[in-house]
Amino acid sequence: MIDEKEVYRYLGYNSGWIAGLNAETKNDHDDPMDSSSEVIQGHIREAVASTEAAMHPKACYGRFPIEVKGDGRIRLPYGEVVSHDLTRNLCGCKEIFLFAATIGAEYDRLLRRIRLTSMAKAAILQAVGAAAVESLCNKLNDDLRKDAEAGGYKAHPRYSPGYGDYALENQKGIFGVLQPARYIGLSLMDTLIMAPEKSVTAVIGLERL
Template sequence: MEVSEISVKKVNRQEVLKYLGFRGHEIPSDVDALIYECIEDIKSFSKPKYIYQIFEIDREKTSKHRDRVFLKDTDFVLIGNDINEMLSECDRCVLMAVTLGVVVDNKIRVQQIRDLTKSIILDSCASSAIESVCNEINERIEKEYNAIGLFLTDRFSPGYGDMPISQQPDFLRVLDAQRKIGLNVSSSGIMIPRKSVTAIIGISNKKQIKRFAGCENCKMFMNCEYRKSGISCGRF
């Protein structure tokens, strides 16, 4: 099991603009300046930590002739056809949990009282930052396994496709994430600190294709403002 700290090296400004709802029209100069300020703030006071662990995958046939997929030596069953399909050519997987830390939540909360506009921009910058950190960790793991002739699947999280968000507590429990990196989950499935991500990545001896492209696999599909405007958030 790996438990590590990492820095926020990049906050994607274009991604921040999408989160803020700017879709090609001119950005007011004062807002633009505030975005740059918030990007630097997030880089400065984020304290990202992550943990990941490799698990062997076990399968059992059910009465419906469908594999029951679970992590060996645990009681964690992976629910949903989408995650099972993604792991169909894998005998191991990575469970990963990442957080920007509680300071980010606190800074956003303070600005909600002092300056609502800045709090919204900080929130958007933090969303981009956690994605950037996840991408970097993903690339590190992929490089390690590619070097020994193995391949990774996409990153897949509870709440994507038909994998229920209700699996989040079990996910964190299996990784002991609360004790190791301070990551918890509320009764409604919201992670605390909020700017956190959990994900499963399959490990295979065959090159893996991208399986889950498309907004329809996102839990926000029905309510997404980007999709209603004919664009994508860029995650799929």
């Protein structure tokens, strides 16, 4: 399920505007900008529908032991890394889930196609794609959290390469361990950008309760 409010947020709409999205009191017909919001809403719904038709959400993950060594050093399944921010996130954890998720390559083609016709629609589709992968991650995160809780663990908020000082370079290690190319068709380019475009990798710390 793609959250329309998320889409507006990615498009830069401020929270006040989004809060009023479903309010019925918007009747300022003299303001032409206001009446155009209906058209935009139509475009967004269309983009959501076409994204839902094009997306093939897939994810792979594994559960691994880790060691938080202090001084920002952490032993992860692919080697030792230094990240103070990730250390804070993983405080108290001896295990992690590592996951990779993608909405698939067909969405990328859809985006390429729509760019030829309208940049406005492309910008909207871009936001819808971001919301789609976000919702996929939330769903996966929920499942993994429940799984952890059932085993007596608390799941920490997910953390991705590129956040804080957890360098994007870590993508290489994550891809080495999870091999998402084989299982979900997700690959890492030399620039450390993932292909397909709307994809996420992340670490979820598991703290024994």
